Amino acid sequence: MLKIEDLHVEVDGKPILKGINLEIEAGQVHAIMGPNGSGKSTLAYVLAGREGYEVTKGSVLYKGQDLLEMAPETRAAEGVFLGFQYPVAIPGVSNIYFLKAALNAIRKHRGEDPLDAIDFMKLSKKKAALVQLPDELTKRSVNDGFSGGEKKRNEIYQMAMLEPSLAVLDETDSGLDIDALKVVARGVNGLRGPDRAMLVITHYQRLLDYIVPDVVHVLINGQIVRTGDKDLAKQLEREGYSEVRSASQP
Amino acid sequence: MTEANRQTLLASLPTSFDLGPDWLQALRTQAAAALREQGLPTKRTEAWRFTPVRSLVDSEFSRDGDDVPTLLSALPEGVTVRGLAEVLRSQPELLHGRLDFGGPPAHFAALNTALFRDGLWIDVPAGSAVETPIEISHVSPSTSTPGVAYPRVLITAGENAELTLIETYAGGSAGQLSNSVVEVELGRNATMKHVRVHENAGLQIGRVDVRQDADSSYRSTVVTLGGALLRYDVRCLLQGKGAECQLDGAYLTDGDDHVDHHTLVEHQAPHCISGQTYRGIVSGKSTAVFDGVVIVHRDAQKTEAHQENRNLLLSDTATIHTKPHLEIDADDVICSHGATVGALDQDQLFYLRARGVPEDFALAMLTYAFVESIVDRVSHEPTRARMREALISRIPHGDEIREVT
Ligand SMILES: Nc1ncnc2c1ncn2[C@@H]1O[C@H](COP(=O)(O)OP(=O)(O)O)[C@@H](O)[C@H]1O
Ligand SMILES: [Mg+2]
Numbered sequence: 001m002l003k004i005e006d007l008h009v010e011v012d013g014k015p016i017l018k019g020i021n022l023e024i025e026a027g028q029v030h031a032i033m034g035p036n037g038s039g040k041s042t043l044a045y046v047l048a049g050r051e052g053y054e055v056t057k058g059s060v061l062y063k064g065q066d067l068l069e070m071a072p073e074t075r076a077a078e079g080v081f082l083g084f085q086y087p088v089a090i091p092g093v094s095n096i097y098f099l100k101a102a103l104n105a106i107r108k109h110r111g112e113d114p115l116d117a118i119d120f121m122k123l124s125k126k127k128a129a130l131v132q133l134p135d136e137l138t139k140r141s142v143n144d145g146f147s148g149g150e151k152k153r154n155e156i157y158q159m160a161m162l163e164p165s166l167a168v169l170d171e172t173d174s175g176l177d178i179d180a181l182k183v184v185a186r187g188v189n190g191l192r193g194p195d196r197a198m199l200v201i202t203h204y205q206r207l208l209d210y211i212v213p214d215v216v217h218v219l220i221n222g223q224i225v226r227t228g229d230k231d232l233a234k235q236l237e238r239e240g241y242s243e244v245r246s247a248s249q250p
Numbered sequence: 251m252t253e254a255n256r257q258t259l260l261a262s263l264p265t266s267f268d269l270g271p272d273w274l275q276a277l278r279t280q281a282a283a284a285l286r287e288q289g290l291p292t293k294r295t296e297a298w299r300f301t302p303v304r305s306l307v308d309s310e311f312s313r314d315g316d317d318v319p320t321l322l323s324a325l326p327e328g329v330t331v332r333g334l335a336e337v338l339r340s341q342p343e344l345l346h347g348r349l350d351f352g353g354p355p356a357h358f359a360a361l362n363t364a365l366f367r368d369g370l371w372i373d374v375p376a377g378s379a380v381e382t383p384i385e386i387s388h389v390s391p392s393t394s395t396p397g398v399a400y401p402r403v404l405i406t407a408g409e410n411a412e413l414t415l416i417e418t419y420a421g422g423s424a425g426q427l428s429n430s431v432v433e434v435e436l437g438r439n440a441t442m443k444h445v446r447v448h449e450n451a452g453l454q455i456g457r458v459d460v461r462q463d464a465d466s467s468y469r470s471t472v473v474t475l476g477g478a479l480l481r482y483d484v485r486c487l488l489q490g491k492g493a494e495c496q497l498d499g500a501y502l503t504d505g506d507d508h509v510d511h512h513t514l515v516e517h518q519a520p521h522c523i524s525g526q527t528y529r530g531i532v533s534g535k536s537t538a539v540f541d542g543v544v545i546v547h548r549d550a551q552k553t554e555a556h557q558e559n560r561n562l563l564l565s566d567t568a569t570i571h572t573k574p575h576l577e578i579d580a581d582d583v584i585c586s587h588g589a590t591v592g593a594l595d596q597d598q599l600f601y602l603r604a605r606g607v608p609e610d611f612a613l614a615m616l617t618y619a620f621v622e623s624i625v626d627r628v629s630h631e632p633t634r635a636r637m638r639e640a641l642i643s644r645i646p647h648g649d650e651i652r653e654v655t
Contacts, residue, residue, distance in 0.1 A: 048604045051596070076606035088597045092619025101615070101650070102606035109606075141619075142601070158605060 034219035077109035079165030185210030328378035369402030376408030396425030422452030464490030503536035
C-alpha cells in the first residue's frame with residue numbers, strides 16, 4: 001500500500017527527515033512514536049502534500065504510484081487521509097457542505113455518481129453517531145469554536161465519511177480524556193479492514209491499548225531508530241526514548 | 251439631446267434659483283455658492299485623497315436620465331411614497347428642515363442639493379410597523395453619451411415606526427454618473443433596516459445621512475459589486491439617548507475598479523451603541539478604500555462603539571487603503587477599532603484540499619466565506635438569498651459553491 005524509501009525532507013533548508021524507510025501493507029496498522037520535534041508531523045504533512053516541505057532524496061510509492069507527484073486533493077481522491085494534529089478552524093465554511101464537496105469530488109475521481117443531499121445526510125448522521133459528534137456540530141463552520149476533543153472527533157467523523165484506504169492520524173489522541181479516546185479508537189477500529197492501512201502517530205502508548213498496532217516504529221531526530229511489535233510501545237512507556245535509542249546503537 | 255447639451259458638473263450650476271419654496275431656493279443658492287467657491291474635491295482634499303474624481307470634474311455630462319428611483323415593490327400598508335417635486339409644489343412646509351438636515355453639504359452632495367429635480371419621499375408614520383420591504387432602484391441609462399443623474403430620497407419614520415428599505419443602484423455604461431443623496435430621519439424608538447446594493451458598472455457617488463432620535467435603531471448592509479468609480483459615504487448622527495446603529499458592508503472589486511467606502515458615526519447623546527463591520531475582497535488591479543470615523547462627543551457618556559474593516563487581498567496589483575479611526579471626547583466609553591489586510595489562509599486552504607476539495611473550489615469557498623457573514627446579517631430571507639447569489643456570481647468558481655450551500 002505505502003512504500004517510503006530513504007526519504008529526506010527539509011524545511012527552510014533545515015533537514016528534518018533523514019532517511020525514512022517504511023512499508024505498510026494493506027490491512028496493517030503501523031504506529032509511529034517519538035518525542036516532540038522528532039519529525040512525526042513532518043512525515044504526515046509530506047504524505048498529505050503540504051507545501052513548504054522539500055523532499056531532497058528518496059521516494060514514496062502509494063499503491064504503486066508516485067505519491068509525491070500528486071496534488072493534495074488528488075491524494076485524497078486516491079484514498080489518502082490525514083487526521084491533523086491541530087485541525088484548523090474555518091469560520092464561514094460549513095463542515096457538512098465542505099465535506100459534501102470533498103466526498104463528491106472523490107467520488108467523481110473514482111467514476112462514481114455524486115451522492116444526493118438525502119443520501120449524504122443519512123450517511124453523515126450514521127458516521128457522526130459513530131464518533132458521538134453532535135449533529136449540530138456537523139453543520140457548524142469547520143472546527144470553529146470546537147473544543148479540542150470535538151476537533152479530534154470531527155477528524156474521525158470526516159475520516160469515516162471519506163473511507164480512505166490509507167489513514168494517517170497525527171496525534172489524534174492528544175488532549176483527549178479516556179472516554180473521548182475510546183470513542184476515537186472505536187471510529188478508527190471501525191475502519192480497519194483488509195483493504196485499508198493506517199499510520200497512527202502518537203506520543204503516548206495509551207492510544208495503542210485501544211488501537212492495537214501490527215508494527216511500531218520509533219522516530220527520533222528524523223530517523224526510525226527501532227521497529228518492533230506492539231510490545232515495543234510498552235517498552236517505550238517503561239523505559240523512555242533515551243533508553244530505546246541507546247539500545248538501538250550497535 | 252445632443253453633444254451641445256453636455257456641460258461640466260460645475261458649469262451646469264445655474265446662476266440663480268427661482269423655483270420652489272424660499273427655503274429650498276436658499277439651500278440651493280448656498281450649495282451652489284459653496285461649490286463655486288471651493289470647487290469639487292481634488293487629491294489635496296483630505297476626505298477625497300484616495301478617490302480619483304479628477305476625470306469627473308473635467309468631464310462633460312448631459313442630463314437626460316431620470317433622477318427619480320423607481321419603486322419596485324407594491325407599496326406595503328402604512329407607507330406613503332410621494333414625489334419630492336410634487337410635495338415641494340403642493341405642501342412644501344412638510345419638507346422644511348428635512349432636506350440637508352445635517353448642515354450645508356459640500357462637494358458632490360452640494361451638487362445634488364443644487365441640481366436635483368425630483369425624488370422620493372418615503373414616510374412611515376408613527377406606530378406603523380411595516381414588515382414587507384420597500385424596494386427602490388435607480389438604473390443609470392446605458393447610452394454612450396456621458397450623463398449625470400441626481401437621485402434624491404428622503405425617508406421619515408415616526409415614533410415606533412419600523413421599515414426595511416432595499417435600494418439598488420444598477421445599470422450604467424462607463425460614462426454614466428449617479429450622484430445620489432438619501433436622507434433618513436428616525437423618530438423615537440423607530441427601526442430601519444437598510445439594504446443597499448451597488449451593481450453599477452459606471453460612476454457612482456452616493457451619500458446616506460441618518461439622524462436618529464432616542465432609542466432608534468438603524469442597521470445598514472451595503473453590498474458593492476465592483477464599480478469603475480464608486481464613492482459611498484454614510485453618516486449616522488446619534489442624537490437621542492439610547493440610539494444604535496450598525497453599519498455593515500461587503501465589497502468585491504476586480505479589474506480596474508475603484509471602490510471607496512466612508513463611514514462617519516457621531517455619538518452626540520449618551521448610551522448609544524454603534525458598530526461597523528466592513529469586509530472586502532480586492533482583486534485584479536483594483537483599489538478599495540475604507541475610511542471610517544467614530545466621533546464621541548463630550549456628553550456622550552456610556553458610548554459603545556466598535557469598528558472593524560477586514561480585507562482579503564487576492565492579487566499583487568490590487569491596492570487597499572484602510573483607515574478606521576476614533577475621536578473620543580468622553581471618558582466613560584467602550585470603543586474598539588481595527589483593520590486587517592491579508593491573503594487567504596494557507597492552512598485553511600491545505601485543510602480543504604487534503605480532504606479532497608479541488609484547489610479552485612477551495613479558494614472559492616474561502617473567498618465566499620470571508621464576505622458571507624456580512625450578508626448573513628440581512629434578516630429578510632429573500633433579500634439575503636439574492637445578495638448571496640450576487641456575491642456567488644462574482645466569485646471565481648462561485649458556481650460550484652452554489653451547489654453545496
Ligand atoms: N513549518 C515549519 N517551519 C520551520 N520548522 C519546522 C516547521 N515544521 C516543523 N519544523 C521543525 O521540524 C522539526 C520536526 O517537527 P514536527 O514534524 O512537527 O515534529 P513532531 O510532530 O514529531 O513533534 C522541529 O524541529 C520543528 O521545529
Ligand atoms: Mg507533531
